[in-house]
Amino acid sequence: MIDAIDKPAIYITPDYVIQAVNAAYAETYQTRVKIGSSKCHQVSHKQEQPCDQHGEDCPLQQCRVSGRATSVVHIHTLPGGKQYCDILMKPVRDASGMTVGFLEILENIDYASADPDKDKMIGQSPAFRSLLNQINRAARSDIAVLLQGETGTGKELVAQALHDSSHRQEKPFVVIECTGLNESLFESELFGYEKGAFTGATAPKKGLVEVANGGTIFFDEIGDVPLNMQVKLLRLLETQCFRAVGGLKQKKADFRLICATHKDLLALVERGEFRKDLYYRIAGFPIHLPSLHERTEDIDQLADHFLHYSNQPNRRFSANALATLRQYPFPGNIRELKSAVEQAALLADEDIINVTDLPPRIQNWQATSATQQPTTLMPLDAVERDYLRRVVAQHEGTAETLASALGISQRTLYRKLQRYGIRLKHA
Numbered sequence: 001m002i003d004a005i006d007k008p009a010i011y012i013t014p015d016y017v018i019q020a021v022n023a024a025y026a027e028t029y030q031t032r033v034k035i036g037s038s039k040c041h042q043v044s045h046k047q048e049q050p051c052d053q054h055g056e057d058c059p060l061q062q063c064r065v066s067g068r069a070t071s072v073v074h075i076h077t078l079p080g081g082k083q084y085c086d087i088l089m090k091p092v093r094d095a096s097g098m099t100v101g102f103l104e105i106l107e108n109i110d111y112a113s114a115d116p117d118k119d120k121m122i123g124q125s126p127a128f129r130s131l132l133n134q135i136n137r138a139a140r141s142d143i144a145v146l147l148q149g150e151t152g153t154g155k156e157l158v159a160q161a162l163h164d165s166s167h168r169q170e171k172p173f174v175v176i177e178c179t180g181l182n183e184s185l186f187e188s189e190l191f192g193y194e195k196g197a198f199t200g201a202t203a204p205k206k207g208l209v210e211v212a213n214g215g216t217i218f219f220d221e222i223g224d225v226p227l228n229m230q231v232k233l234l235r236l237l238e239t240q241c242f243r244a245v246g247g248l249k250q251k252k253a254d255f256r257l258i259c260a261t262h263k264d265l266l267a268l269v270e271r272g273e274f275r276k277d278l279y280y281r282i283a284g285f286p287i288h289l290p291s292l293h294e295r296t297e298d299i300d301q302l303a304d305h306f307l308h309y310s311n312q313p314n315r316r317f318s319a320n321a322l323a324t325l326r327q328y329p330f331p332g333n334i335r336e337l338k339s340a341v342e343q344a345a346l347l348a349d350e351d352i353i354n355v356t357d358l359p360p361r362i363q364n365w366q367a368t369s370a371t372q373q374p375t376t377l378m379p380l381d382a383v384e385r386d387y388l389r390r391v392v393a394q395h396e397g398t399a400e401t402l403a404s405a406l407g408i409s410q411r412t413l414y415r416k417l418q419r420y421g422i423r424l425k426h427a
């Protein structure tokens, strides 16, 4: 029966002993499994104790307690190194309903890593593992995914991972940045146009919906799509049909939809700023991306990863520098950590990066937060607006250097400047 499963799979009795393996499992783990005596944790973790005795969730235990199928994300030791793995454990019952064993089906997760690895998602914390579990679940189907998280939490990286692990991976992954698109731009970008559709349309142009045919479209900052364009988007999603600007022919759209936002879309729905029907259409499978302060356990690893791929890969953080990074709240999340690591690596005069090499706002955070007196309460928006006004007036660099110093993306910087009506000195 397990040979019919194309993923690595084993059958285990409640004492963790492997009773059967399929060909995919033998090939992946390349270890001699003694059927009837090798235990699952010995093969996949090279550990003598079951997983729950060395700090990991044990899916077999969970399955035994709940009597239901369960899934968890583990890090396994394979011949090529450590590998993230999504495990599905199902109880197997006899004719009387007694659980006699468990079927374990494993799936490698190639887009994440526990060690520095270029272009992979790095982390180990429970919040990160739960995120991987959700990505894997969503990737298997064509369901519309809504990624919700603060700026710099990795929404675009997750969207790419969803695409890369879906059946559409060979087809295009197209990103549409929704901030700042006006109605005519939105239509022509999305649907394309025919020759002569408007002044300047000297040749027909394909829209992004057509370019993405068979693949995935990622609508970044979907909360910024104005109401009148939301109707057009909804029509496209409902009918799967569109017409180029100035064109008569109906064209068929075939794409998987992923949207992202840092805004509370349901609050926008309540205020009448976002259509309810569109919300339910795009939020088929909502995924919350944890902020960095919800996964501080990952800071050391992420810092190592960014250092490894910086211009100074041989440098190391001192224990104090890492502790200082861990206590800073990182409002710009992983993007801010990345730029702080790169700056510190350049600033350090020796191979060990000390607290004094970190950006001043991080060094001084503990001191200021401990000594700050209570002040008059102000709306956060007003504080952000005033602060941005001041830094824009003082900053002598480009938008890129300002965004990097603030630990946000240029897109986020422009979005905030647009929102508060602030103009850059060197636009």
Ligand SMILES: Nc1ncnc2c1ncn2[C@@H]1O[C@H](COP(=O)(O)OP(=O)(O)OP(=O)(O)O)[C@@H](O)[C@H]1O
Pocket (backbone or CB within 6 Å): 120, 121, 122, 123, 149, 150, 151, 152, 153, 154, 155, 156, 157, 158, 262, 302, 305, 334, 335, 338, 408, 409, 411, 412
């Ligand atoms: N788990 C992770 N491991 C390693 N790098 C990460 C991880 N998550 C995010 N990053 C890096 O952090 C930076 C910000 O990520 P990304 O652009 O995906 O965030 P975002 O949530 O889309 O931000 P915004 O809302 O501002 O557009 C990128 O350089 C990305 O490669």
